[in-house]
């Protein structure tokens with residue numbers, strides 16, 4: 001069973017988001033982590049490997065700093081890592097998926113896993129696009145995955161419940177919270193990871209040119225939410241206060 | 257059949273390379289485990305110092321979790337007993353740093369590091385709100401003509417409960433006529449607990465930032481509100497070239513009282529039991545100052561825990577445990593509160609913001625917050641001014 | 642030349658999701674400005690009856706894709722059918738609701754059409770003749786405005802409840818165009834579907850959270866919070882004190898050592914606002930506190946607060962919310 005995991009490095013959840021002088025998201029002084037949903041995907045890949053044998057390859061599109069996240073995956077137990085540095089200012093989901101699919105197309109795979117979304121841009125579409133490019137079926141937001149004899153039975157979340165689907169392999173699955181509890185890398189795993197292959201590639205190495213990965217989506221601007229106004233204590237008798245609060249939430253804060 | 261255990265020397269080499277060379281001195285006698293508070297809890301804990309050293313040395317898997325490697329509160333109760341004189345918390349720190357480099361630390365701690373990196377404090381609070389605790393209170397700003405910088409721990413800067421401690425300390429310093437001021441929003445966390453997570457890079461960034469800032473502002477002497485800041489400023493910042501004179505506020509106040517510059521006159525007729533902060537007592541050897549300060553308060557009746565000074569039990573908040581979950585039945589602070597209550601004390605006094613958080617939490621969980629309270633000694637002293 | 646703004650009609654068992662009407666309303670305005678037609682795309686089985694009525698919400702035309710193969714939503718079936726039609730008709734835009742289904746479908750269709758997709762949008766506007774979308778990033782800590790300048794159709798999924806349903810015209814009907822859909826090879830075989838009645842959303846995914854602390858006094862009293870949560874479609878959370886007391890399981894805990902949440906609205910009842918609690922929820926967009934202690938720390942971070950007895954206030958809030966949710 002050969003498993004490929006598409007993994008993204010993201011800002012950590014506590015990151016304070018600010019804009020730089022060019023109005024772009026400021027990346028200075030922010031901790032980078034493995035996207036938590038991708039961590040579920042890595043963990044699931046390792047569990048499948050432990051049960052059925054095979055090899056786990058983790059692929060990421062990103063700058064050199066993404067090696068840290070790949071190394072974490074290797075320390076957790078993945079066998080190989082591939083980093084494609086697109087060397088471009090802006091990549092959209094179309095570009096990322098094109099690059100990932102191209103990198104994966106040269107590999108052996110039965111299962112491709114990814115996080116169902118990344119916590120930074122939350123776009124939740126890259127893995128689906130990879131599936132489409134490679135001509136594979138996709139099952140998103142998976143909370144349970146069983147592999148048996150060339151088939152997978154996956155439980156996915158749907159609105160108001162869950163659904164059990166069967167697909168033939170190879171197939172793509174995206175991990176939702178609840179799929180598993182990711183392991184910590186062991187000290188030994190960390191040492192072993194240092195000797196595992198980390199393959200660094202450029203677009204040219206994959207045989208892609210700039211036109212093939214030109215983004216479809218163009219960012220016009222970034223902005224921050226308006227600053228918090230000072231808090232208000234709603235005065236009055238309980239009934240009046242409750243009424244005024246609900247009114248304020250709807251009409252002033254416009255949140256309900 | 258079980259798999260054979262393979263030795264993996266590189267793990268030991270990595271621990272040694274990150275400053276844990278003393279792991280090789282261990283003779284596996286187990287006195288550490290015997291003295292560890294985890295072993296004295298109602299509910300059995302997985303954590304075992306001796307076993308961890310053994311596994312680390314031989315490169316075995318299986319101790320790199322919330323409940324094992326990251327369970328240690330670095331209270332150093334074991335270090336006091338170790339016949340080989342090993343600085344056990346330092347070995348723990350170096351083991352954690354090997355893990356931390358790869359990003360595999362406990363989830364809660366990742367958020368802490370994220371907050372440290374982007375906000376300069378571990379509590380996910382806005383860096384520009386660092387001086388919010390001073391609102392409505394006259395707190396002098398540090399200028400080069402001031403003798404001391406008052407460095408307020410992130411916890412006392414941001415936690416509503418702990419902010420009261422920062423204000424009490426300010427009032428006491430003012431009453432004693434100490435020349436001091438605060439810097440505030442430009443400061444970052446001292447990094448003591450950050451280093452205990454194993455986050456060497458983040459710790460280095462914090463230390464360099466603060467040292468630069470203090471030097472730029474002309475700081476020579478620092479008063480800390482927390483024993484943790486005291487510990488790192490005194491023992492770890494010099495590695496980065498710091499040359500400050502650092503005191504915990506309790507030491508300074510103690511000197512002022514001895515010199516007759518500060519007097520407590522209002523009686524506080526309560527039975528007060530003193531909980532020893534590990535980083536003030538065992539780690540910094542300041543045992544008498546807080547006791548003598550409390551002793552200087554008229555009508556105050558002092559009580560002691562059975563284990564005190566070098567044998568005092570930790571609150572469970574050190575070593576970054578303050579940001580991690582500890583199961584009920586395994587919380588050291590619960591045991592302390594129970595003992596305090598049995599002693600008939602009305603107040604548990606301490607001198608560390610972490611201890612206050614932990615003890616107060618236990619007080620609430622045992623529904624004893626009506627009959628007893630947790631106070632920083634500065635709050636009691638202020639009451640007695 | 643690409644023409645027509647399309648709205649994907651999300652329905653289950655013949656009941657149309659409200660977000661569809663929201664998209665039709667917004668799409669209507671855009672279509673008028675651009676001088677294009679607004680089309681609804683309705684895949685399913687036995688759904689034709691819905692079609693004409695979509696005119697009331699602004700659709701000029703409804704493509705009905707009736708097929709046995711589309712009786713239930715499957716990724717392949719729906720994506721194949723919608724993409725095939727789009728390839729033939731070449732619309733300029735396709736809008737879908739950002740629901741579990743909309744998200745799933747949009748990515749596949751976008752890639753089949755080789756176009757750009759903006760997901761999870763909270764606003765849509767026309768700027769210089771171009772559709773521009775706003776979407777939150779970094780869990781709402783920033784926003785990005787983006788467009789798809791060349792590739793067509795531009796695709797977007799838009800969150801439910803962010804666009805208003807307006808300008809409906811009773812009796813206006815849409816032209817119904819029946820299309821024989823090409824659902825293609827459906828590789829996801831449905832084995833089982835389990836629907837739970839009225840499940841509350843998961844804490845970390847919820848838009849609204851109603852949380853209770855030690856001020857709740859006992860487990861039985863969480864009922865009043867649950868009633869409020871159900872009116873709002875909210876999740877229920879708790880402080881660690883409430884969890885430690887055994888009133889709620891650990892999975893409900895919000896805070897440093899529980900869950901980190903950033904909902905649109907966080908309603909804290911009988912919670913003092915300890916720093917560990919704040920660490921888990923202070924990035925919520927709007928914080929509401931109900932506490933009898935005017936000095937409680939929670940009021941320092943609250944956008945709105947009521948000082949009072951929660952046992953009195955919370956049921957009143959439930960009643961007030963009921964009134965406005967109905968209107």
Ligand SMILES: Cc1cc2nc3c(=O)[nH]c(=O)nc-3n(C[C@H](O)[C@H](O)[C@H](O)COP(=O)(O)OP(=O)(O)OC[C@H]3O[C@@H](n4cnc5c(N)ncnc54)[C@H](O)[C@@H]3O)c2cc1C
Pocket residue numbers: 577578579580581582613614616617620853854855856857879880881882883894895896897898899900910911912913914915916917918921931932933934937949950951952
């Ligand atoms: C290691 C550690 C980790 C922790 N992690 C977390 C965490 O993840 N999440 C968390 O929440 N806490 C956490 N805590 C606990 C935290 O320190 C506080 O003890 C806890 O948040 C307090 O919960 P509370 O606000 O419900 O209770 P209290 O602080 O007791 O507050 C109860 C509030 O209810 C109000 N009240 C009482 N009756 C009424 C009434 N009838 N009407 C209106 N108001 C009323 C009171 O005025 C009071 O403000 C942690 C603590 C430690 C030590």
